Every structure is written in structure tokens, then in C-alpha cells.
Amino acid sequence: DSGVTQTPKHLITATGQRVTLRCSPRSGDLSVYWYQQSLDQGLQFLIQYYNGEERAKGNILERFSAQQFPDLHSELNLSSLELGDSALYFCASSVVPMGHSNTEAFFGQGTRLTVV
Amino acid sequence: GENVEQHPSTLSVQEGDSAVIKCTYSDSASNYFPWYKQELGKRPQLIIDIRSNVGEKKDQRIAVTLNKTAKHFSLHITETQPEDSAVYFCAASTGGAAGNKLTFGGGTRVLVKP
Numbered sequence: 001d002s003g004v005t006q007t008p009k010h011l012i013t014a015t016g017q018r019v020t021l022r023c024s025p026r027s028g029d030l031s032v033y034w035y036q037q038s039l040d041q042g043l044q045f046l047i048q049y050y051n052g053e054e055r056a057k058g059n060i061l062e063r064f065s066a067q068q069f070p071d072l073h074s075e076l077n078l079s080s081l082e083l084g085d086s087a088l089y090f091c092a093s094s095v096v097p098m099g100h101s102n103t104e105a106f107f108g109q110g111t112r113l114t115v116v
Numbered sequence: 117g118e119n120v121e122q123h124p125s126t127l128s129v130q131e132g133d134s135a136v137i138k139c140t141y142s143d144s145a146s147n148y149f150p151w152y153k154q155e156l157g158k159r160p161q162l163i164i165d166i167r168s169n170v171g172e173k174k175d176q177r178i179a180v181t182l183n184k185t186a187k188h189f190s191l192h193i194t195e196t197q198p199e200d201s202a203v204y205f206c207a208a209s210t211g212g213a214a215g216n217k218l219t220f221g222g223g224t225r226v227l228v229k230p
Contacts (some may be wrong), residue, residue: 002159002161031216033217033218035220041222041223042205042220042221042222042223043160043205043218043220043223044220045217045218045219045220048217055217056217058217090159090160092218094216102147102148102167102209102216103216104150104162104165105150105162105216105218106162107152107159107160107161108159109158109159110159
């Protein structure tokens with residue numbers, strides 16, 4: 001167990017719908033990252049938050065948005081869903097404060113989203 | 117932004133042989149290079165990492181080498197075992213004010229044949 005909790009584990013929804021994926025980072029970790037992994041594909045970086053603020057953005061679609069709350073949990077919102085959005089969505093967290101050396105990023109078990 | 121290329125995409129080895137996976141990165145400011153192992157249906161887990169001030173690091177049967185000048189780094193697995201079968205991802209990160217987001221390579225599917 002990495003200490004990073006993602007809910008739900010599985011989600012099946014129809015095209016055009018909106019879903020929210022939730023992530024609770026490890027205790028003490030200030031940075032949260034979201035990654036998308038399509039079938040047999042690599043890990044595509046979506047977005048990073050650090051202590052409530054957006055820090056880095058990857059190839060995240062405009063239909064997708066995220067936020068990190070004061071208690072440091074994060075939510076990824078996916079709207080106007082398309083079949084191609086079906087993927088495994090991972091959240092990861094790390095403790096490293098800005099300007100310091102990198103440390104390990106711990107991944108949650110992922111949310112498998114199926115759009116039908 | 118950073119771009120990480122990983123080769124090969126698949127690797128089949130006989131149990132007991134060695135496996136080598138190579139990655140190149142584009143951003144010379146990258147200073148942290150972790151390797152993750154992902155078993156089928158599971159989360160990626162860190163197996164080893166190296167920082168830019170080190171050229172080589174070893175942990176039992178796993179070693180990683182870094183060539184900053186050429187901007188490439190490699191994972192070496194010796195005496196492979198069936199439980200080494202998984203997808204391996206390399207990654208690079210710059211850290212600092214830009215944040216420490218990891219940019220991943222495309223992954224290498226390793227199959228160790230008994």
C-alpha cells in the first residue's frame with residue numbers, strides 16, 4: 001500500500017457525461033500529480049498541484065479540470081466524456097517542497113474509467 | 117518541454133539472462149531519473165532512481181547508469197527471474213521552481229521466459 005488513495009476504483013459511464021475522480025495523497029505530501037494511462041500505453045502527465053496551487057500542466061484537455069483542496073486531497077473532473085477518454089487514471093503524490101531535490105512519487109491504485 | 121524516449125518497447129529474455137532498457141531525455145536541466153515497474157493491473161512502483169550528480173547506482177540485481185553528456189540513462193537487470201516480468205518505465209524530472217513532474221518514457225514490456 002503506497003498510502004495514496006484513489007476513489008472510485010472502477011467507473012462506467014456514458015458518453016457526454018461528467019465524472020469526478022478523487023485522490024487523497026500520502027500524509028505530509030504536498031504535491032499531487034494526475035496521469036492518464038490508456039490501454040497498453042505509457043503514462044501521460046495531465047496536471048500537478050502543490051499545496052493547493054496548480055504547478056504544471058501537461059496535455060490536459062479543456063474538458064478536464066482539477067483542483068487541490070485545503071486538506072490536500074485532489075479531484076480530477078472529466079466532462080463531455082468521449083469513448084477515447086476510457087483509461088486508467090493515476091494520482092501520485094510526493095513530499096518534495098518546491099526548490100528542493102526530487103523525491104519518490106507514490107502512485108495510487110488508479111481509477112479505471114470506461115466510457116460506453 | 118521534456119521528452120523521454122525509451123527502447124526497446126518489448127524485451128523477451130531467458131531466465132537468468134540480463135535485460136537492458138535504454139532511455140534518452142531532451143531537457144539538460146533534468147536532474148532526477150527514476151525507474152518504475154508496473155505489473156499487470158497494478159500501480160507503478162519505484163524500483164530505483166538516480167540523481168544527476170551520480171553516474172551509477174546499484175541495488176542487488178538492478179543497476180542504473182546515467183550519462184549526462186549524452187543525455188541517456190539505462191536500467192540493467194541481471195539474473196532475471198520470472199517475477200521480473202512487467203512493464204518498466206523510465207522518467208525524468210527537473211524539479212526546482214518548475215515543479216518535479218515526472219515525464220515518462222513509453223515503457224518496455226519485459227517477459228522473462230522460464
